[in-house]
Amino acid sequence: MAAASASSSLLTSKSSSPTALSWKNQLPLSFATVSLDCGRRNHRNSHRLVVFAMDAKPTVLVAEKLGQAGLDLLKDFANVDCAYNLSPEELCTKISLCDALIVRSGTKVSREVFESSAGRLKVVGRAGVGIDNVDLAAATEHGCLVVNAPTANTVAAAEHGIALLTAMARNIAQADASVKAGKWQRNKYVGVSLVGKTLAVMGFGKVGSEVARRAKGLGMHVISHDPYAPADRARAIGVELVSFEEAIAKADFISLHMPLTAATNKILNDETFAKMKKGVRIVNVARGGVIDEEALVKALDAGIVAQAALDVFTEEPPAKDSKLVQHENVTVTPHLGASTMEAQEGVAIEIAEAVVGALKGELAATAVNAPMVPAEVLTELKPYVELAEKLGRLAVQLVAGGSGVKSVKVTYASARAPDDLDTRLLRAMITKGLIEPISSVFVNLVNADFTAKQRGLRITEERILLDGSPESPLEYVQVQIANVESKFASAISDSGEIKVEGKVKDGIPHLTKVGSFEVDVSLEGSLILCRQVDQPGMIGKVGSILGEENVNVSFMSVGRVAPRKHAVMAIGVDDQPSKQSLKRIGEIPAVEEFVYLKL
Ligand SMILES: NC(=O)C1=CN([C@@H]2O[C@H](COP(=O)(O)OP(=O)(O)OC[C@H]3O[C@@H](n4cnc5c(N)ncnc54)[C@H](O)[C@@H]3O)[C@@H](O)[C@H]2O)C=CC1
Numbered sequence: 259m260a261a262a263s264a265s266s267s268l269l270t271s272k273s274s275s276p277t278a279l280s281w282k283n284q285l286p287l288s289f290a291t292v293s294l295d296c297g298r299r300n301h302r303n304s305h306r307l308v309v310f311a312m313d314a315k316p317t318v319l320v321a322e323k324l325g326q327a328g329l330d331l332l333k334d335f336a337n338v339d340c341a342y343n344l345s346p347e348e349l350c351t352k353i354s355l356c357d358a359l360i361v362r363s364g365t366k367v368s369r370e371v372f373e374s375s376a377g378r379l380k381v382v383g384r385a386g387v388g389i390d391n392v393d394l395a396a397a398t399e400h401g402c403l404v405v406n407a408p409t410a411n412t413v414a415a416a417e418h419g420i421a422l423l424t425a426m427a428r429n430i431a432q433a434d435a436s437v438k439a440g441k442w443q444r445n446k447y448v449g450v451s452l453v454g455k456t457l458a459v460m461g462f463g464k465v466g467s468e469v470a471r472r473a474k475g476l477g478m479h480v481i482s483h484d485p486y487a488p489a490d491r492a493r494a495i496g497v498e499l500v501s502f503e504e505a506i507a508k509a510d511f512i513s514l515h516m517p518l519t520a521a522t523n524k525i526l527n528d529e530t531f532a533k534m535k536k537g538v539r540i541v542n543v544a545r546g547g548v549i550d551e552e553a554l555v556k557a558l559d560a561g562i563v564a565q566a567a568l569d570v571f572t573e574e575p576p577a578k579d580s581k582l583v584q585h586e587n588v589t590v591t592p593h594l595g596a597s598t599m600e601a602q603e604g605v606a607i608e609i610a611e612a613v614v615g616a617l618k619g620e621l622a623a624t625a626v627n628a629p630m631v632p633a634e635v636l637t638e639l640k641p642y643v644e645l646a647e648k649l650g651r652l653a654v655q656l657v658a659g660g661s662g663v664k665s666v667k668v669t670y671a672s673a674r675a676p677d678d679l680d681t682r683l684l685r686a687m688i689t690k691g692l693i694e695p696i697s698s699v700f701v702n703l704v705n706a707d708f709t710a711k712q713r714g715l716r717i718t719e720e721r722i723l724l725d726g727s728p729e730s731p732l733e734y735v736q737v738q739i740a741n742v743e744s745k746f747a748s749a750i751s752d753s754g755e756i757k758v759e760g761k762v763k764d765g766i767p768h769l770t771k772v773g774s775f776e777v778d779v780s781l782e783g784s785l786i787l788c789r790q791v792d793q794p795g796m797i798g799k800v801g802s803i804l805g806e807e808n809v810n811v812s813f814m815s816v817g818r819v820a821p822r823k824h825a826v827m828a829i830g831v832d833d834q835p836s837k838q839s840l841k842r843i844g845e846i847p848a849v850e851e852f853v854y855l856k857l
């Protein structure tokens with residue numbers, strides 16, 4: 259079960275302490291066995307946490323239409339409840355019965371949704387790219403993983419962008435409506451050519467770069483603004499990255515492909531429209547919010563913007579009498595960028611795999627609010643992950659007095675260069691170990707840093723660079739809690755902190771130091787730490803008390819200062835000794851102090 263405790267903790271629930279809740283208490287699933295298997299899965303680079311469902315399935319609420327192939331994948335693993343067009347209130351009511359939720363862009367996954375789920379919701383899957391409709395901060399605070407499907411609709415969105423660009427330039431929508439109304443207005447619908455014109459692609463990510471590639475094929479001169487895109491990737495397809503000011507000033511056409519963030523909100527506004535070429539044409543298949551829609555109407559009326567083609571709106575659907583939608587120089591579609599048969603099938607599979615994987619405890623490759631750890635790294639770190647959680651768990655159980663745990667220092671000693679050691683996973687597990695034994699909060703990879711911060715727990719990390727060949731990622735890990743008393747005084751180091759140190763030996767986490775005493779005990783089951791006067795027969799005395807009530811001793815080690823002086827004995831036990839036995843151990847005359855700790 260040692261692997262179970264470490265692995266289940268990665269993304270799921272409290273489980274590793276004997277006193278902690280089991281999976282049954284956390285997920286309304288009757289998961290019986292958990293084990294870690296760091297193999298590759300399909301094409302994805304993700305580790306696996308294998309969970310065997312014995313008699314119940316998780317429930318996945320699909321709140322917007324999803325392709326059949328995705329639904330089929332979900333149904334193999336979960337109960338699937340497809341309920342479309344839910345009001346916010348209905349969603350909040352239903353969510354308390356669901357382990358996962360899948361949405362597209364039409365559902366607001368607000369803080370209320372996470373609050374209403376009362377901890378049951380473990381995964382939100384966004385069947386598409388933009389996660390601006392999901393309250394990520396609230397998800398993280400509630401330990402809920404958010405995954406998206408970032409690749410399957412890229413081409414569809416890019417093709418829609420090009421469709422809008424060409425349709426706008428040649429007045430296709432307006433001309434179509436005119437002919438259908440019985441008119442024949444050949445002079446009214448004279449268009450503009452694309453060839454030789456400058457297109458500014460704003461946001462050179464997946465969609466933007468595909469739009470750029472296609473526009474080059476149409477003979478356009480393409481420039482792009484993206485502060486975070488690598489210039490060589492743009493150069494490779496003949497696109498020059500330029501500043502925002504230069505892009506908007508030079509463009510005949512502007513196509514928007516950035517995410518909606520605080521920085522991009524209303525990035526096209528009165529001020530920026532004023533800097534554009536008169537007669538510029540604008541395409542938006544990103545998010546409505548990147549344009550100040552009132553400012554766009556003004557710019558259209560003033561002739562600064564000759565035309566706009568919009569797939570997305572600040573409010574969707576937009577008001578029926580929206581001036582922007584009704585404007586004769588504006589072409590609109592109802593957020594159709596991702597809506598091709600192919601993209602929807604792809605997105606459905608992509609999100610279903612991500613959600614099922616996350617429910618199984620895998621670290622999702624498309625996690626939006628959790629560190630993504632490549633499979634190779636995870637395979638190597640697995641025993642250290644276990645060690646980290648157990649050291650945190652041990653250290654906090656040694657704390658006494660009411661001052662609270664505020665300041666924790668973690669030291670990683672390794673021969674690896676700091677850049678080769680990503681400690682986020684280890685830090686999250688130490689945090690989990692520190693917090694869970696003393697609270698009802700469950701901590702996972704998603705919410706570890708947030709939970710620590712919220713509790714005023716400051717975790718500082720230090721790395722010690724060792725000489726030698728860096729075969730293993732870490733030589734030892736040390737956890738120190740400052741400014742606290744200990745119920746086991748020997749755990750206080752010479753510098754005044756509670757200190758525990760451990761290492762991985764033959765793939766098994768070991769405790770190797772308590773305070774200033776060196777011990778060596780594998781971190782499995784539970785542990786009795788006992789300081790005694792070093793004298794013969796102590797091991798036998800303690801062993802026979804435990805043996806009398808059939809408590810199996812898995813490990814024993816004695817660390818002493820000097821022969822016949824003080825020694826700390828660490829005893830690993832498979833079963834929990836009775837209070838009576840613990841009392842008897844404490845009554846052995848040579849025993850000066852002892853503590854029983856659950857791992
Ligand atoms: N209309 C639709 O149905 C669809 C819309 N989308 C939207 O298209 C947008 C782009 O999607 P992807 O290309 O998949 O995302 P992406 O993440 O691959 O690309 C976004 C790019 O925008 C850049 N960016 C961020 N802040 C910027 C700023 N201030 N100025 C300029 N560039 C900035 C990023 O560096 C990144 O390269 C998203 O908003 C997404 O929601 C995506 C698919 C379908």
Ligand SMILES: O=C(O)C(=O)COP(=O)(O)O
Binds near residue numbers: 364597
């Ligand atoms: O993937 C995106 O960002 C989209 O905008 C697509 O939205 P949709 O899934 O079609 O509601």
